[in-house]
Amino acid sequence: QVQVVQSGAEVKKPGASMKVSCKASGYTFTDYHLHWVRQAPGQGLEWMGRIHPNSGATNYAQNFQGRVTMTRDTSINTAYMELSRLRSADTAVYYCASWGGSRSYWGQGTLVTVSS
Amino acid sequence: QSVLTQPPSASGTPGQRVTVSCSGSSSNIGPNTVNWYQQLPGTAPKLLIYNNNQRPSGVPDRFSGSKSGTSASLAISGLQSEDEADYYCAAWDDSLKGWVFGGGTKLTAL
Numbered sequence A: 001q002v003q004v005v006q007s008g009a010e011v012k013k014p015g016a017s018m019k020v021s022c023k024a025s026g027y028t029f030t031d032y033h034l035h036w037v038r039q040a041p042g043q044g045l046e047w048m049g050r051i052h053p054n055s056g057a058t059n060y061a062q063n064f065q066g067r068v069t070m071t072r073d074t075s076i077n078t079a080y081m082e083l084s085r086l087r088s089a090d091t092a093v094y095y096c097a098s099w100g101g102s103r104s105y106w107g108q109g110t111l112v113t114v115s116s
Numbered sequence B: 001q002s003v004l005t006q007p008p009s010a011s012g013t014p015g016q017r018v019t020v021s022c023s024g025s026s027s028n029i030g031p032n033t034v035n036w037y038q039q040l041p042g043t044a045p046k047l048l049i050y051n052n053n054q055r056p057s058g059v060p061d062r063f064s065g066s067k068s069g070t071s072a073s074l075a076i077s078g079l080q081s082e083d084e085a086d087y088y089c090a091a092w093d094d095s096l097k098g099w100v101f102g103g104g105t106k107l108t109a110l
Helices: none
Strands: A003-006 A010-012 A018-025 A034-039 A045-051 A058-060 A068-073 A078-083 A092-100 A103-106 A110-114 B009-012 B018-023 B034-039 B046-049 B063-068 B071-076 B085-093 B098-101 B105-109
Touching: A003 A092, A010 A018, A018 A034, A018 A092, A018 A110, A034 A068, A045 A068, A045 B085, A045 B098, A058 A068, A078 A092, A103 B046, B009 B018, B018 B085, B018 B105, B034 B063, B034 B071, B046 B063, B071 B085
Parallel strands: A010 A110, B009 B105
Antiparallel strands: A003 A018, A018 A078, A034 A045, A034 A092, A045 A058, A068 A078, A092 A103, A092 A110, B018 B071, B034 B046, B034 B085, B063 B071, B085 B098, B085 B105
């Protein structure tokens, strides 16, 4: 069965960087985009961008341009999302997900807390 | 300030039919299909509707979706207490070249 497993919770200081990993199994990792979506406490879903694991091509949401980098390692079916220059407003649960048509596979979410 | 506009809340009594609206524009809902997600507290979103009105396997037929022009709707018939959740619409935006979500609607079963 499909599994999408993310790395664990992190606490970061303002100005620091974070890097979350997302390991997929049970489907062909290189066939589908891998998206990153975040959700601040009590807030809605916000799309951050996507990477196509086969080519490495990325699309980033305008709100994160210049601060976000999405990469992948196809040898271990794992995607990464790095966000730099963190501020308190970046405190959120970060999800990775693969979707298309009836397919929709989400990780369990990674809570990142930015606090001094 | 979400690109897609949803009412923040909706409610109904058990057994009632409830609808949630999602308003977009000519760059997102107009030319593209809409997905709907259900999110229970503390869990990842679950796909309820894709391609405007299609249900993934396992989603009860109480849930239905529709789209007209630059708006979409999610309908839940025979409301149950377990349907209490947050609901989000989503679509690709051709101008932004990215996915956009609605702000979410919190559904309460009275």
